[in-house]
Amino acid sequence: MSRRADRLFQIVQVLRGRRLTTAALLAQRLGVSERTVYRDIQALSISGVPVEGEAGIGYRLRADFDVPPLMFSGIEVEALVAGLRMLKAWGGGALAAAADPALEKLVAALPPTRRLSAQQSRVFAPAYMHDSKVREAFDVVHGAMGEQRLLRLDYCDAQQRLTERVVQPLGLFFWGNVWLLAAWCTAREDYRSFRLDRCRAIRMLDDHFHETPDRSLNGFLKAVKATGY
Numbered sequence: 001m002s003r004r005a006d007r008l009f010q011i012v013q014v015l016r017g018r019r020l021t022t023a024a025l026l027a028q029r030l031g032v033s034e035r036t037v038y039r040d041i042q043a044l045s046i047s048g049v050p051v052e053g054e055a056g057i058g059y060r061l062r063a064d065f066d067v068p069p070l071m072f073s074g075i076e077v078e079a080l081v082a083g084l085r086m087l088k089a090w091g092g093g094a095l096a097a098a099a100d101p102a103l104e105k106l107v108a109a110l111p112p113t114r115r116l117s118a119q120q121s122r123v124f125a126p127a128y129m130h131d132s133k134v135r136e137a138f139d140v141v142h143g144a145m146g147e148q149r150l151l152r153l154d155y156c157d158a159q160q161r162l163t164e165r166v167v168q169p170l171g172l173f174f175w176g177n178v179w180l181l182a183a184w185c186t187a188r189e190d191y192r193s194f195r196l197d198r199c200r201a202i203r204m205l206d207d208h209f210h211e212t213p214d215r216s217l218n219g220f221l222k223a224v225k226a227t228g229y
Contacts, residue, residue, distance in 0.1 A: 012044070077117045081103065165187055168186070178197065
C-alpha cells in the first residue's frame with residue numbers, strides 16, 4: 001500500500017470513530033500539513049467517500065456510510081491485548097469480567113498472523129495489590145455515571161478527616177495503582193477529585209443529574225489544565 005493510500009485509509013478510520021474531526025487533528029495524527037489533509041479529503045470525496053464538512057470547521061462521514069472491517073497492525077493488536085489485561089487486573093468487577101470474552105472475540109476475529117501477535121504478547125498487568133473494595137466502589141461509580149445519578153460519599157482525606165459529600169460523578173482516572181473519581185461536589189459548588197481507596201462508603205442515590213457546560217467532564221479537564229496539574 002502506498003504512503004498516500006495508507007494515509008487515506010487512516011483518515012477514514014479516524015472519521016469513523018469521531019463525530020467531528022478538524023484538519024488540525026488529522027494533520028497532527030498523520031504527521032503531515034493541514035494543506036495535505038485538505039487535498040486528501042478532496043481525493044476521498046472524488047473517489048466516492050461521503051465526507052461532510054469544510055475547512056476551518058471539521059469533517060465527518062455521512063451517518064449511513066460504512067467500510068469493511070478495519071485491519072489492525074501487530075503493535076495495535078498488542079496494545080488492545082495489554083489494555084484488556086490491565087482493565088481485567090485494575091478495573092471494576094463488571095468491566096474486568098467483560099475483558100476475557102472481549103479478548104476472545106478479538107482474537108477470533110483476527111487473521112492468523114495477527115492472532116499469533118495477540119497470543120504471544122508478553123505485556124501483563126498483575127492484580128496482586130488491587131483491593132476488592134476498590135473494585136466494588138468502581139462498579140458503583142461506573143453505574144452511577146451511566147445512569148447519571150448522584151453519589152453520596154463517606155470520604156477520608158489525606159489528613160484523616162472524615163466528610164460526607166454528595167457529588168455528580170463525571171469520570172474515572174487511573175493513576176498507577178490509584179483510581180480517582182472526577183466529580184462536581186454539590187457542597188463545595190466546584191470540581192473535586194476523590195480517591196476510591198479513601199472512600200469508606202459509596203451509595204448511589206435516586207436523584208438524577210444532567211451535565212451542563214459548567215458541570216461536565218470537559219469542564220473538569222479544563223479546570224485541571226488551568227491549575228497546571
